[in-house]
Amino acid sequence: MVWLIVIVAVLAVLAVGCALGLPRLRTRRLRERFGAEYERALRGHGDDVRAAERDLSDRVRRSRELHLRPLAPADQERARQRLAEVQELFVDDPGRAVAEAERQLAELLDRIGYPADGRPEALSVRHAGALPGYRTALGTLERAQAVQVGTEELRSALLAVRELTRQVLTAEPVEPPGPAAPALRKAPAPRTN
Known part of the structure; x- marks a missing residue:
């Protein structure tokens, strides 16, 4: 007892x-x-x-x-190349370069399968570290349309968008839920610049 x-x-x-x-x-x-x-x-x-x-x-x-789709290696390389071109554009037109980098990232996220509605929240699950900079970059872009924004602020915005783009490009694909889900190809190892 x-x-x-x-x-x-x-x-x-x-x-x-x-x-x-x-x-x-x-x-x-x-x-x-x-x-x-x-x-x-x-x-x-x-x-x-x-x-x-x-x-x-x-x-x-x-x-x-989410049903995130991996990008083919050729598409990943094209995205990296376009990002490098945008960085070169920054010298001549910082505002346009940041807007173009964000547009390219949005297209990339669409292709991968991130929802347009609630995108920052969806990104926060796998890319939380890059999200504060990305949110700041989006705010900078909004202000740049209404007022003059300094080059340093635009440079920071471009770097934040570039970082999130790089993270998305090198992220491991996620298996869709369910037993009948097709296997996704593994993303290639990140390149160092």
Whole structure:
């Protein structure tokens, strides 16, 4: 009888420990995965941790439903070449170069299968580290259409778009859900410049 009480007590302590520890573990994993995007989601939900974490967890779940398609090596090389051309254009026309880089990235993301609606949120699951710079670049582009934006700000925007483009080009493809999903080809190893 004493052993039964001890076993029940140990199980109760373990249950309480799990109940208290699992939310912390979830928070830690989401913070590690999303980085600055975690803090952005938290602010966006009025510092409501549960709502922010539910939002981020929903992003992960929705990302599993995406049918991302890998680019053929020739298409990847073409995208890299176009990005290099845009960087050269920056010398003569910084504003146009940044706008062209963003347009090329949008086309690339369309081809891969990222949704146009909610794109930054979809990108945050696999490219959270590059997302703050990309969001800033989008803001810079919007302001550049209305007012004069400095070359340094445009340069930072171009670098952010370039970084996200490079990450997308070198990302491992994701298997679509389901047992009958066709195997996707592995992306080639990233090139160093």
